[in-house]
Amino acid sequence: MEKRFPVAAGVLFGLGLGGFFDGIVLHQVLQWHHMLSSWYPIRDLESLELNTLWDGIFHSATYVFVVLGLFILWRSAxxxxxxxxxxxxxxxMLIGFGAFNVVEGLVNHQLLGLHHVNELAPRAQWIFWDLGFLLWGAAMLVGGWLLLRSARRRTQSA
Structure with a gap:
């Protein structure tokens, strides 16, 4: 039987870590945005509470990705x-992290307009931060895909 790596586990870890990075660094540490901060700007305690609740729901979803990745890895181990x-x-993990950024950037930033990457910057600059986030995600996706191809070629030749 051919030995195989549990690719889904790594992708799920990357999705979860991408979400944790976004939530911890951009939402909490830098406080550039919150989950619904474009729809409900932080102007009072009520909007902060609502955004904090949705940040927690977002973190819960990313936690589920990591738990599922761990479960798949454990079952495979x-x-x-x-x-x-x-x-x-x-x-x-790069593929998962990059996919998180690209999907989150397209859906939440562009399609739904829930929030933008850096809402502390002047509004005219928000698009540049959003595009940078998308490019960063695309670079991780491409880098992960190239590394995966390299790993597969290396495995097949061994």
Whole structure:
């Protein structure tokens, strides 16, 4: 039986870590935006409470991604056909993290306008922060995909 790496586990870890980075760094530490801050700007305690609630719901969803990734990895770990690879893990986590940024950036920033990356910057600059977030995500997706291809070629030639 061919040894295989649990790609879904790495992608789910990357999705979760991407969400944690966004929520912890951009929502909490830098306080550039909150989950619904374009719809409900932080102008009073009530809007802060609403945004904090939705930040928590968002964090809960990203937590579920990590738990699912751990579950898949755990289920796969006892099998003899599991292929342990740092390269595969980093590649799939980059794919998940990049996918998180691209989807979150397109859906929440552009389509729904729930929030923008840096709402502390002048409003005319928000699009540049949003585009930078999308480019960063796309770069991680491409980098992860290239690393995954490299890992697969390396595995096949071994």
């Amino acid at each position: 006892h099998r003899r056909h599991l292929y342990w690879s740092n390269r595969y893990l980093v590649a799939t």
